[in-house]
Amino acid sequence: MRPQEIIAIKRDGKALSDGEIATFIDGVCDGTWTDYQITALIMAMFIRGLNRREQYSITGAMLNSGTIMDLSDIDAPKGDKHSTGGVGDKTSLIIAPLAAVCGVAVPMISGRGLGHTGGTLDKLESIPGFDVNLPFATFKKILKKCGFALAGQTKQIAPADKKIYALRDATATVPYIPLIVASIMSKKLAEGLDALVLDVKTGSGAFIQKYAETLKLAHSLCETGKTFGVNTKAIITEMNQPLGRYVGNSLEVYECLKILRGEADDVMQPTLELSVELTATLLVQCKVVGSMEAAKDKIRRALATGEVLERFRLNIELQGGDPKICDKPEGLLTKGLTKVAVIAEASGYIGDIDSLIIGNAVCEIGGGRLTAEDSVDHAVGYECIKTVGDRVNKGDELGIVHCRKNQSTHIGEKLRSAYKISRDITRTTKLVRATV
Ligand code: URA
Numbered sequence: 001m002r003p004q005e006i007i008a009i010k011r012d013g014k015a016l017s018d019g020e021i022a023t024f025i026d027g028v029c030d031g032t033w034t035d036y037q038i039t040a041l042i043m044a045m046f047i048r049g050l051n052r053r054e055q056y057s058i059t060g061a062m063l064n065s066g067t068i069m070d071l072s073d074i075d076a077p078k079g080d081k082h083s084t085g086g087v088g089d090k091t092s093l094i095i096a097p098l099a100a101v102c103g104v105a106v107p108m109i110s111g112r113g114l115g116h117t118g119g120t121l122d123k124l125e126s127i128p129g130f131d132v133n134l135p136f137a138t139f140k141k142i143l144k145k146c147g148f149a150l151a152g153q154t155k156q157i158a159p160a161d162k163k164i165y166a167l168r169d170a171t172a173t174v175p176y177i178p179l180i181v182a183s184i185m186s187k188k189l190a191e192g193l194d195a196l197v198l199d200v201k202t203g204s205g206a207f208i209q210k211y212a213e214t215l216k217l218a219h220s221l222c223e224t225g226k227t228f229g230v231n232t233k234a235i236i237t238e239m240n241q242p243l244g245r246y247v248g249n250s251l252e253v254y255e256c257l258k259i260l261r262g263e264a265d266d267v268m269q270p271t272l273e274l275s276v277e278l279t280a281t282l283l284v285q286c287k288v289v290g291s292m293e294a295a296k297d298k299i300r301r302a303l304a305t306g307e308v309l310e311r312f313r314l315n316i317e318l319q320g321g322d323p324k325i326c327d328k329p330e331g332l333l334t335k336g337l338t339k340v341a342v343i344a345e346a347s348g349y350i351g352d353i354d355s356l357i358i359g360n361a362v363c364e365i366g367g368g369r370l371t372a373e374d375s376v377d378h379a380v381g382y383e384c385i386k387t388v389g390d391r392v393n394k395g396d397e398l399g400i401v402h403c404r405k406n407q408s409t410h411i412g413e414k415l416r417s418a419y420k421i422s423r424d425i426t427r428t429t430k431l432v433r434a435t436v
Pocket of ligand 1: 083
């Protein structure tokens with residue numbers, strides 16, 4: 001069947017058969033479908049919708065577009081964490097070495113920046129020399145040596161998602177539950193896992209912003225995991241402000257290193273708190289410990305000994321990066337950037353920080369992509385100084401944009417519009433909203 005015939009079926013609002021979906025995914029992988037045909041069908045799916053059967057069918061076809069990793073010769077339980085995408089959401093860089101030190105093998109396949117959110121691969125590439133394009137044999141060798149490996153989709157592992165992910169990023173087709181489920185689960189199920197914990201974001205900076213819809217996404221992800229035999233849990237977490245202090249690739253790696261070095265400041269605490277919660281859940285799922293309390297104790301001890309930082313250093317070495325950044329995280333910060341302060345226009349309490357505005361602003365100054373072919377500027381980003389619930393006075397700094405000289409004129413104004421300041425405290429935040 002020709003691509004245009006399959007596109008026409010969905011354009012006209014009809015369901016696609018399993019065979020038609022398989023033909024589409026085959027065409028994505030063997031290059032017989034062009035980018036514009038792939039995008040036309042994805043947009044038609046986005047607008048016309050996919051039913052439950054179609055959702056399972058596209059997830060299965062995307063998963064089977066590559067191979068499922070055989071990790072049976074690794075004794076440790078295999079576990080991973082994945083997020084549905086957030087702003088300043090950098091926990092993977094902490095969770096992978098932390099879970100590895102605690103006894104879980106973490107074969108983490110991640111993505112690049114998507115929409116207004118950052119991606120683990122782009123963050124890792126801000127470490128000089130760090131290679132995320134690993135053939136499976138190398139990936140496995142690294143996993144065996146240090147307990148975790150971090151890489152992108154390849155021709156062998158989740159190739160359909162590699163292509164479709166990049167096109168969705170550039171064509172405003174990310175925020176649709178069946179496409180998110182297919183994208184995430186085709187990557188994660190290819191890892192041959194025993195357990196998977198999902199960080200499902202809700203609120204202004206999430207792809208699925210409304211809580212009721214977020215719950216649906218969480219259930220759908222868990223059901224898919226269960227159908228494919230993987231112990232899957234979802235934790236719904238708040239994205240009504242960026243996570244932690246920094247948004248932007250190098251800046252986020254810097255924050256993670258500060259945390260692993262035991263030098264986290266107050267604004268970084270939520271990044272640590274969420275990393276601990278997700279890792280603890282994974283340790284319990286993998287039966288490394290029997291309870292969340294025992295898991296958190298184990299995690300705190302691992303962090304306090306410095307072993308997690310050392311494990312991250314080993315991984316950086318094995319993946320070709322410069323391990324010296326573990327001793328001097330400041331080396332990641334680009335000198336000579338322009339810093340633009342975002343100033344409070346009124347006194348009061350910060351009620352909300354629209355993280356969609358912040359994520360889009362960071363993309364606009366080069367931290368994300370406008371087209372699939374773009375490279376990102378790893379250096380730029382945003383620093384949160386005040387967070388939700390903080391008292392501020394008119395003229396206080398709310399945050400600082402780290403940008404290139406020619407970008408400084410309008411960006412401060414845009415970012416100021418992300419902040420809602422009210423006379424009274426309107427709400428406080430709870431990072432973890434629910435577990436599914
Ligand atoms: N993360 C993914 O890997 N895919 C999505 O579609 C959204 C978040």
